[in-house]
Amino acid sequence: MYISRSRRFAAGLPPLPVAPDKPIVCYVTDRKSAGAGAPLENLLEKIRAAVEARVDWIQIREKDLPARELLALAREAVGISQTPGRVTRVLVNDRLDVALAAGAAGVHLGQESVPAKDVVKWCRAGNAPAGFLIGASCHSLKEAREAEKAGADYLFYGPIYDTPSKRAFGQPQGVDRMAEASAAVGIPVIAIGGINERNAAECLRAGAAGIAAIRMFQESKDGPALAAILARLHGGN
Secondary structure, eight states: OOOOHHHHHHTTOOOOOOSTTSOEEEEEOOGGGSOSSOHHHHHHHHHHHHHHTTOSEEEEOOTTSOHHHHHHHHHHHHHHHTSTTOOOEEEEESOHHHHHHHTOSEEEEOTTSSOHHHHHHHIIIIISOTTOEEEEEESSHHHHHHHHHHTOSEEEEOOOSOOGGGGGGOSOOHHHHHHHHHHHOSSOEEEESSOOTTTHHHHHHTTOSEEEESHHHHTOSSHHHHHHHHHHHHTTO
């Protein structure tokens, strides 16, 4: 169930881009690798830098954070993203309740989350704001098709390349399998898993509607350097 252009316009949200010349770039958070010192404070600085660099989406993926702390973090992130002139949307991993309470733009569902079809049914019954995004993680063509059939607005497909954070999900899928999934569904497919500035273009050329990464954002030296990276990615280079 792809949210129509008219519904997105009414909600004040631009349509999800589906062409490689307008890729979605998503920062997936990981407070444990955000730097030495206070993890949440460091993470908020990374989030602030990403928003200032004009990242499209930020997925708050802090699975082991207690609900109260996760809600506080999500609210802080949403507040940062609503800086005048910014276009960043904040998504919350797994926790639909937290996403709604924080005023986030959507929820991202993993393999152990509530089934996408149930979340879609509940949200589309008027329990979530218009334009609220529901995404799903997929690791095969079968799962990609199931996510689309369930009514997801977009999907993350991966891992594309080897990366420590995704080794639990098995061997890398590779660009060819991602391309197959992108061609098989009518919703945006975002590549994840080992994505960096050097290989992102390969994913976009293969049909990905965007890319998602952790380390590319958290290892960036400063805001201007990150802004330059995002400008190149948004330019399709």
